[in-house]
Amino acid sequence: MTNKRKEGQVKNGSYPEQVKQQFEELQEQLNITFKNKNLLYQAFTHSSYVNEHRKKHFADNERLEFLGDAVLELSISKFLFDRYPHMSEGELTKLRAAIVCEPSLVIFANELNFGKYVLLGKGEELTGGRERPALLADVFESFIGALYLDQGLGSVFQFLERVVFPKVEVGAFSHVMDFKSQLQELVQQSNTGVLHYEIIDERGPAHNRTFVSRVLLNDQELGIGRGKSKKEAEQQAAQNAMIALNQSLHKEE
Incomplete structure (x- = not known):
């Protein structure tokens, strides 16, 4: 059991009540209830927050981001494969790249107001980290990773059906979908x-x-x-x- 995954092992009580209340608000907004709230907290925990609360033994969202990146790419690939049977491999690859690139992920994160919920260290906060594109894109991916671990690929797909797929279908990526x-x-x-x-x-x-x-x-x-x-x-x-x-x-x- 020494190799047991660390994600979600931080006790809920370690986070301030105000933080937990904010994430209750986020879940209500998304109409998603996490079985393991720790995964949700971790998805929004930046390394700067961990560094400033070392005694709390929090885990940052970098590993979840790694997983979420792969899950997101798979989900987008499946959607495009089914939705556009006439597209060639090259066209599908080009379109997927446009959807999962940083600017697109930032748009998705901003529309969900994810920046409001990110847990940052004071230094990162003061330098505008909450609005930094790379940070917002990473948080979107880490959320996908957390949702996958908590509820599986089906729930991720349902989430993307509300947040991402409609944009594809109305031509938001028409610059690569002529x-x-x-x-x-x-x-x-x-x-x-x-x-x-x-x-x-x-x-x-x-x-x-x-x-x-x-x-x-x-x-x-x-x-x-x-x-x-x-x-x-x-x-x-x-x-x-x-x-x-x-x-x-x-x-x-």
Whole structure:
């Protein structure tokens, strides 16, 4: 038993009541209840906090970050593999890299207000550590690692279905997901006709408008898409058209 994992072995009582109350708030916000609260605390414990509380024997989040990085990459890979059967290995790799890169992880962490809950040493706090991109990206990964250990891959996937996957599907990573170009190339290769996009609906107030676009091939509708901009709606329409074409090809086989 000497090699027993150290994660989560710190007693709950070692953390101040105020800290524990903050994490109750976070769990309520996320609609996730950890079985082992110590894993949650550890996910947000920076090494600077550990260094300033040596007598408490806290564990920092670096090992959880290591695990979370792998779990996140696997989960994203599975989602992309299932969602985009028409994509090549190279395209899937490029898209995954855009999703798991530091700037993207920082966006996810900020939207969840993770920075508020990070346990920092005084020095790190004073130098703006709570807003440091690398720290926020690491905390997002360590949270994924903690959630995986506490509840398994299924819970991680459910969490990502709320936080990450919808962004992929509405075109947040369209800079590496140019479906319009991919669809155009597909049509040119098969020499089946000419593509045409049109906006068929606009909904909502000016500050929160949703556009609906459709793509046609020789006046035959191939796909419909929605987005916060015309460009995003067209990309979604092209994406759905490619999915439909791919399914049609599989049926023919």
